[in-house]
Each structure stands twice: as C-alpha cells, then as structure tokens.
Amino acid sequence: MSPHTTNGVSINEDAENTYFQTNPSPKALTKHQALALEFIQYHLENAPDRRIVLVTSGGTTVPLENQTVRFIDNFSAGTRGATSAEYFLQEGYAVIFLHRQFSLLPYSRHYSHSTNCFLDFMEESEDGERVVVRKEYQEKMRRVLQQYQYAKNNRLLLLLPFTTVIEYMFELRSLATLMQPIGSRALFYLAAAVSDFFIPRDRMEEHKIQSREGRGGSGRQLVINLDPVPKFLSNLVHSWAPKGSMIVSFKLETDPSLLVSKAEQALDRYQHDLVIGNMLMTRKWEVVFISRDGGERWIRVPKTRRSKSFSGIEALVGKAERKPDSEPVDLEGG
Numbered sequence: 001m002s003p004h005t006t007n008g009v010s011i012n013e014d015a016e017n018t019y020f021q022t023n024p025s026p027k028a029l030t031k032h033q034a035l036a037l038e039f040i041q042y043h044l045e046n047a048p049d050r051r052i053v054l055v056t057s058g059g060t061t062v063p064l065e066n067q068t069v070r071f072i073d074n075f076s077a078g079t080r081g082a083t084s085a086e087y088f089l090q091e092g093y094a095v096i097f098l099h100r101q102f103s104l105l106p107y108s109r110h111y112s113h114s115t116n117c118f119l120d121f122m123e124e125s126e127d128g129e130r131v132v133v134r135k136e137y138q139e140k141m142r143r144v145l146q147q148y149q150y151a152k153n154n155r156l157l158l159l160l161p162f163t164t165v166i167e168y169m170f171e172l173r174s175l176a177t178l179m180q181p182i183g184s185r186a187l188f189y190l191a192a193a194v195s196d197f198f199i200p201r202d203r204m205e206e207h208k209i210q211s212r213e214g215r216g217g218s219g220r221q222l223v224i225n226l227d228p229v230p231k232f233l234s235n236l237v238h239s240w241a242p243k244g245s246m247i248v249s250f251k252l253e254t255d256p257s258l259l260v261s262k263a264e265q266a267l268d269r270y271q272h273d274l275v276i277g278n279m280l281m282t283r284k285w286e287v288v289f290i291s292r293d294g295g296e297r298w299i300r301v302p303k304t305r306r307s308k309s310f311s312g313i314e315a316l317v318g319k320a321e322r323k324p325d326s327e328p329v330d331l332e333g334g
C-alpha cells in the first residue's frame with residue numbers, strides 16, 4: 001500500500017503497517033487496554049461532559065539487545081508531563097498518564113528521590129512513638145495529599161507505564177483508538193521525549209553484545225545501525241485520534257535558531273492544533289506556542305520566580321509573565 005493523503009498530508013500506511021507487524025507488541029498492552037477501556041467507559045457513563053486528556057511523559061529507550069542489558073536513553077525526567085497532569089486534574093480533566101516507567105509521577109514528584117530523599121521530610125515524634133512529617137513540610141504535604149487522594153478516590157488518574165520506543169508507539173496507537181468515543185472532549189498532550197531512531201526487531205541481537213567480538217567496525221568497535229521511527233504524529237492526527245479532538249505536541253531543540261522554524265514545520269506538516277517549543281537549557285522557564293491561528297507566543301517565568309524546585313508548568317497555564325513576540329531572555333544569570 002502506498003502513502004495516501006488526508007487534508008493534503010501524506011500518511012505512510014506502509015511504514016505504519018511494517019512497524020506494527022514486524023515489532024512485538026508490549027506484554028502489558030492487553031492489560032493496559034482493559035484498564036484504559038474501563039477508565040474511559042467509567043467517565044463517559046458517570047461524567048459525560050468531562051474532558052479526558054492523554055498526557056505522554058518521560059523518555060523512550062532504544063534497546064540494543066532483545067534480552068536487554070544496554071539501551072540508548074534520553075534526558076527526560078518526566079517533569080513537564082507529571083506537572084502538567086496535576087494542572088489538568090485541577091482543571092477538571094480525567095488524565096491517562098502514559099509515562100516512562102520510574103519517571104516522575106503526578107503528586108509523588110514533589111517527594112522524588114531526585115530532589116530530596118523522602119526520609120528528609122520525616123522525623124520521630126517527641127515521645128518517640130510515631131514517625132511524623134516535619135513541621136515545615138506539613139502544609140504543602142497536606143495540600144498535595146488532598147489533591148492526590150481526590151484524584152484517586154474519583155478515579156481521575158490512570159497511570160500506564162512504557163519503557164521502549166516500540167512499546168510507546170503501540171500504547172499510543174491503542175489508547176488513541178480507545179479514545180474515539182470521547183470525540184471532541186479528548187485532548188492529546190504529547191510531552192514525552194520519543195526517540196527518532198530505533199533498531200527493528202529482526203536486526204536486534206538476542207543476547208548481551210560481547211565486547212570481545214566487535215560488531216560491524218574494525219577490531220572491537222560496536223557500530224550501531226538505527227532505522228528512523230516512522231513519523232506517527234500524522235497517523236495520530238489523521239487516523240487514530242477522535243475527530244475534533246485537540247492535539248498538542250512538543251518540540252525540543254538545542255540550537256535556538258532552529259526552534260521556531262522546526263515547530264512551525266511540524267504544525268504545517270501534521271496539521272494538528274498546537275506545537276509547544278522549548279530549548280533543552282531553558283525549558284523550565286520559557287516555552288513558545290506555535291498555533292494555527294498564526295504567530296509565535298513566548299511564555300516566560302519571571303527571573304524572580306525561578307527556583308530549583310520550580311517545575312515550569314506555570315508557564316503553560318497562564319500564571320507566568322507573558323511577553324508576546326519578544327526574544328528569548330538570557331537565563332544564564334537567572
């Protein structure tokens with residue numbers, strides 16, 4: 001089958017079919033489908049007006065061996081996705097959180113090992129009989145706990161993990177298809193950092209690659225030959241996602257001169273609703289919105305509000321200083 005066009009955009013069905021036919025579907029897919037179906041049906045029956053968002057978060061891995069010892073990874077910790085999920089919940093959405101296993105999660109991210117050891121938040125009570133939250137952390141922890149329990153008790157948050165880029169693609173396709181009945185109340189918020197390259201199953205080593213044997217190079221060099229991951233955003237927009245749903249993708253760059261043009265290109269190519277651009281070094285303080293109604297809109301967090309623990313999401317929900325059409329600020333001193 002050859003590529004066809006929808007709204008002038010080509011969808012490469014060959015690439016899609018080959019990818020899904022020649023790579024194994026994740027072991028957890030059937031279980032995840034059942035959980036997602038139940039979650040979606042619950043909200044359609046009990047709160048038909050509720051919006052449901054699929055948030056993708058964290059980085060995908062590219063395994064080098066089938067029995068994986070080594071893999072290629074990326075920097076993403078899942079901060080954007082986990083934080084955004086909290087804000088979606090606060091705004092009344094139900095959230096399907098498709099995340100890299102062991103990356104940051106909504107609510108528990110405030111007590112992640114990468115910022116603090118959770119034991120530092122605790123102490124023994126004066127009588128030595130109980131373990132309690134230290135006084136200075138109680139107010140914030142109570143607030144986070146209440147929000148977490150509200151989401152949990154009202155079945156508003158479904159956590160589904162992935163690890164590899166292949167798993168991610170299978171999960172994304174399957175969730176988008178299951179979300180069809182939600183129609184225009186569905187939102188896709190694609191904050192995961194998804195590898196552009198992978199090793200197809202039929203070229204992957206079964207066992208741990210041995211350092212003495214060498215692979216493809218001279219001597220003991222290991223030469224890795226990666227294929228491009230098919231551009232699935234076009235399949236998502238034109239085929240998997242419900243008609244009328246909103247699709248927001250992210251674009252990360254390290255070269256500032258490329259960010260806006262690449263984000264515009266993505267919007268033009270895939271014809272979805274919004275691309276949010278960010279630079280690796282400044283992603284917590286500034287983002288640029290590229291939307292089809294034209295123009296670029298920078299949203300920045302004022303220098304005075306930047307802190308180590310600041311997650312950056314305020315930049316996306318309107319609490320930040322807005323400076324439309326201005327140049328990126330120098331954050332080195334920030």
Ligand code: PAZ
Nearest residue numbers: 076077078079080191193250251252
């Ligand atoms: O997970 P994190 O908060 O460390 O990073 C978030 C992000 C930079 C991965 C996300 O905002 C993003 O840009 N995702 C798309 C990356 C890409 O261009 O593939």
